Structures are given as structure tokens and as C-alpha cells.
Amino acid sequence: MTKTTDAPAGGAAAAHELDALPIAGFKGTPEEIERQWYEQVYLGRGDSMKQLTLRAVLMGSLLGGVLSLTNLYIGLKAGWGFGVAITACILSYSIWSGLLKVGVARTPMTILENNCMQSTASAAGYSTGGTLISAFAAYMVLNADKPMMSIGLMMAWVFCLAVIGVTMAIPMKRQMINVEQLRFPSGIAAAETLRALHSTGTKGMRAARALAIAGLAAAAGKFWSEGLVLIGSHPDLVKGETILNDKLDKFQIGNWVTTFNQKVFGETWMHRTVMLSYEPMFIAAGMITGWKVCWSTMLGSVFAWMVMAPWLQAHTMVDIAGHATIVQVAGAYANGTPFVPTAGGYRAIVTWLLWAGVACMVSSSLLSFGMQWKTAMRAFTDMGSMFGKKKGADDAMAAIECPSQWFIWGQLFGFAGLAYLGHITFGMPVWQTAIAVLLSFALALVASRVTGETDTTPVGPMGKITQLTFGLISPGNMNINLMSANITANSAACSADLLTDLKSGYLLGANPRKQFLAQFAGIFMGTVVTVLSFRLLVPNASVLGSDQFPAPAMQTWRAVAIALSHGLAGLEPLKRIFILWGAIVGIVLTVLPMIFPKQKHLIPTPAGVGLAWTFHWYYGFLMFLGGGLGLILEKKAPKWSEEFTFPVASGWIAGESLMGVVTTIWQNWPGLAKAFFAR
DSSP states (O other), X not given: OOOOSOOOTXXXXXXXXXXSOOTTXXXXXXXXXXXXXXXXXXXXXXXXXXXXXXXXXXXXXXXXXXXXXXXXXXXXXXXXXXXXXXXXXXXXHHXXXXXXXXXXXXXXXXXXXXXXXXHHHHHHHTTTTHHIIIIIHHHHHHTTTSOOOOHHHHHHHHHHHXXXXXXXXHHHHIIIIIISOOOOHHHHHHHHHHHHHHHOHHHHHHHHHHHHHHHHHHHHHHIIIIIGGGTTOEEXXXXXXXXXXXXXXXXXXXXXXXXXXXXXXXXXXXXXXXXXXXXXXXXXXXXXXXXXXXXXXXXXXXXXXXXXXXXXXXXXXXXXXXXXXXXXXXXXXXXXXXXXXXXXXXXXXXXXXXXXXXXXXXXXXXXXXXXXXXHHHHHHHTHHHXXXXXXXXXXXXXXXXXXXXXXXXXXXXXXXXXXXXXXXXXXXXXXXXXXXXXXXXXXXXXXXXXXXXXXXXXXHHHHHHHXXXXXXXXXXXXXXXXXXXXXXXXXXXXXXXXXXXXXXXXXXXOOHHHHHXXXXXXXXXXXXXXXXXXXXXXXXXXXXXXXXXXXXHHHHHHHHHHHHHHOXXXXXXXXXXXXXXXXHHHHHHHHHHHHOGGGGGGSOOHHHHHHTTTSOHHHHXXXXXXXXXXXXXXXHOHHHHHHHHHHHHHHHHHHHHHXXXXXXXXXXXXXXXXXXXXX
């Protein structure tokens, strides 16, 4: 450790700056490894520097709450979410630097305060919302004819899930991070970002400025696209709707794009979503996601919406009354009901296409997980080490590591809450909740290790394994199937997220106990913000699966629950064919890179191909543009790309998503308020 004197005003604690992060790790016995870290990294930093402060937790809660809206919005649109830790680090640094300049703040945040801040933000912005766009959304659709779950019950369920997931990582941390020193690449990236911000202030401020400019531009563009009509609009409280300003409607970008689509593509292709859409956040998402996934998604989009959708429309028919259920021609007149050909639309077509996409993603995920059986075995064989007592720097390490009692009490609290809520809400027996929690620990253990080695958290496979298990334990009960898998998937996501954050702290010399408390604090804000926002954006099930919110994750969970409940024999023959071919494609695309490793960059990813069958064609097209743009920048301007691609893309996604949330609530607030307060 050395002392430096060139830290910026906003970058704090330069005197404790590490020359380089200990990414390579330490060697020796477990006791020697822990002692080396304690003496060379922790002492002089974690034992003396500010970390878990009120301002760090408040800043993390605020940023995490705001960024949770971003993940909620893009999750309803495209079915996934992005980690918020790095974005929160950049925002926190820039905000606090600004407060220092104007004299509102007296002292800069230390690097370890910002590390605790990003843990709080990560919990609030990422660990609590994933379950809403998947399992909860699927539950709403499957129970559309029943009263909505109350807000209080939703908050209680989400909070208990988060408590179980966060505390579940406690016994894994010391083994996976301290002893085995798994990489957790996203954790390394966050630590490097913090180190760069606190050692080179000019670079950090440039990144923050780029993020802010991109966010403001995206928000302005979104308002221009959808929000102009809200200026001068007025609510009709009787009808529960907003009367929009028609005079400004013609100036909206969205209407210009619609006019262009009608002239260039025509109504027939537009019904298949083969058109353009002003949603540049998906271009930004493509820049972050990467070129291979993006071109794979485009390939799936072309085949799904430009080949199979026209075939469906030509060979199937829809109820003349307008019901969005396509039936096979052979059975069109089976019940004497008149049917006519129809152009169809996204909601009608996707109810068929999604079966191929879901089968592709599920078969690939399960096969990939199965091929990582050595990782799974290592996870289970390490269980004894996790709970065993470590020697060496035992007294000193025990004082800063999370005690095992926290794990025990957290699991008991979460289990008791979920058992009670599951019984009164879903009719789920307590013993089934116990099985779900026990299975969650085993699968979260595996998921966390996979994340540590590959930086990919297999949340999907974890949920599907539980769905398959409860398909046998409680056949025919779709609600129990969904919510038990919800426990497992959320536990896997929360555990892996916490361990990724703890990896950042490990590299920076943070106190793990204080960082855990910061992460735990974040789930309070995350629970409140995500649940309330979800209920405002999704007042009823009719919004889900629509053009506004395709909710691909919901489509996947719902499809698997239906298939396991009624059995494949209960599905239409065409859907069974789609499932078969989708599964074959998923398996083939998973195996081919192993057979032809040198050509694996030419083989599409099954996740990208399958996802394209569940959302609009233009999402795949926009991501394709973003992936291509990111690749060009990486090749032509590598230094600029390294410094600005992530901040600009993250800022754009955040700005457009937040404005999308604002305009949606603003436009629909009379009806939303009526439905919201009626519950």
C-alpha cells in the first residue's frame, strides 16, 4: 500500500489508495490466504476508513430506487434487467462532487463509502424487481379473473424473498471469495470503476458527464415521442381517463414513425411488428449486451416474425368476434363457430410463437447447466467448508465477517413469512414452502459458483428446475408451481448479486459485515419502489403481453406453468410441434460450439434466438443496430469505447426508461388511481 496525493476533491481517501487491486489473489493454505488479505489489503483501509455511513446508505437507496424503475420498465418491455452497481458508482461520485463544490457537503465520500453505497443501490435496484416482471406477472395473467393480490401482500412476499436471498449468501462468501478467490468479473469491474473514479477525477467526471447528457437526451426524446399530448391535457375522473391534447399529437415523433411505417411497411407487416419504433434504449441495450447476442436475436426475429408469422396467418384463423386465439384451419368449424382469416397482431401471434422460443431457451439453459456438473459438484462438496470454522486469522476475520447467526435468523424469518403468505394467498402447504427454500439454497449455491466463474447467473434454469420439481410434487397447481420457482430464482439472483458486490469490497479492502448491512438496507427501498411502481404501470393483467409491455419473462414462466399443469397433451398439436423444434434448436446451438470451438463466434446463441420469438421484431432490429454500433466503436475508437460506451448506454437506458414510467403514469393516472385505491 502506498499513499498518493493526486486524488480529486470528490474522490476521497487518496491516502489509502491501492497501487493495484489484488485481482490475482493470494496463495497458500486457506488460513494463509485469509491472513495475507487481512494484513496486505484490509489493514489501513477497512479498519480505519469510513464505510457504512448514513449518507452512503441514503445515497444508495435513492439511486437504487430510481434505477429500479429502469429495470422494471425495460424488464416489462424486453424481459431482462441490467446490474446497477457501476451506474450507481458513477452517479454517486458525480452527485457528491457537485455537492462538495456548492458547499452542501463538507467532506468527500471515501472509496469504501461508495462501495457500501453501490451495494445498497444494487439491492434496491436489482435484487427486488426481477420477480415482479416474471413470476408475479405470470401469476396475474393466469389469475386474471380473480382479485389482484393486495399491495401489502406483494410487498411482504418480495421483502421475504429478498431476505432469504441476501442472507443465503453469507455462508458462501468466505469459501468462494476468501479461500477459492473466484473472479466474479462484474465485481472486479465495479471495483476498477470505483478505483478509477477515486484516483483520476478527470476521467471519472467525464464518464459522469457523458452519462448525464445521454440520460437527459433520452428523456427529452421519449417525451417528444410520447409525452407532448400530455401538455394541456386534463383528467376525466368520472370515466377514469385523461383527455389528451389532440393539437400536439401530430408533433410527436411516435406519430411520425407510424406514418413512415404505414407508407414503407404497410399494415400487414406492421401487424407482425415488422416496422420501426422510436425506442433507442434498445440500441443502447445492444451496445451493452454485445454483438453476438444481438445478431443472434436479429436472426431469431427474422425467422419468427418474417417467416413463421406470415405462415401462421396464412394457415390459421381467428374467432370472428375478435378473440385473440388462433385456431388451426382443420378445427375451425369443429364447434359450428364461424371463423374468418385475419391479419392477426402481436398478442395473437406471440401466443403461438413463444412456445418455440421458450423451448429453445429452456432446453439450452438446462443442457448448459447440466454440462457444468463439475461446478455443481464443487459447490456441494464445499458445503462442509462453508460452515466449518476457519483458522489462521480466525479472531480478526470473525470480527469482520458476517456471523452464521445472521444466516440462520434470516432464513427462519424469510421461511416463516413465505410459509404464511404462501398458505393464505396461494393455498401452498407449509411443507412445500420448506422444500422450496431448501431447494433454493442448493440451487443458489450452484448459481453463485457459476456466476463467480462465468459472470452469468443461471436464474432461468434455477427457476425451471423448481418448476419441474413442483410439477411432480403438486401437479396441476399452476400458482404453487410459479411461486415456488419464484423463491428459487430470486434466491439465486440475490445471492449471486451480493457475492458480486462482496467481491468488489474484498478487492478494495472493505469490511464485509458492514457491506452486507448496506446491501440488506437496500432491500427496504427496493421493495417499496418496485412494488408501488409495478402496480401503477400494471394495473391489471390486460397490459401484460400487449404491444406496450410484451413481458417476455412472464411469457416464459406462464408457458412452462401451463405445460406442467395440463401436460403437453393438453396443448394444440401446432404448439407441441413448436416446442419440439424449439427444444431441438436450443440443444443444437448449445452443442455446436463444443464441436466447433474455432467457429463458435459464427454460431448464434440460443438465448438470443429464443428471446426473439417472445418480443417484437423491431426490438431485435434495434438491438442489432446497437450491437453493430458497439462493435464498430470498439474496433475504430477503442479508447473512447472503453471510457464512454457503458456510461452513455446506461445513461440512455435510464433516461428513456424513467421518462417512460413518468409518461405512462401521467397519461393513465385517473384510471390507475381508481384501480390502485380500489384494492
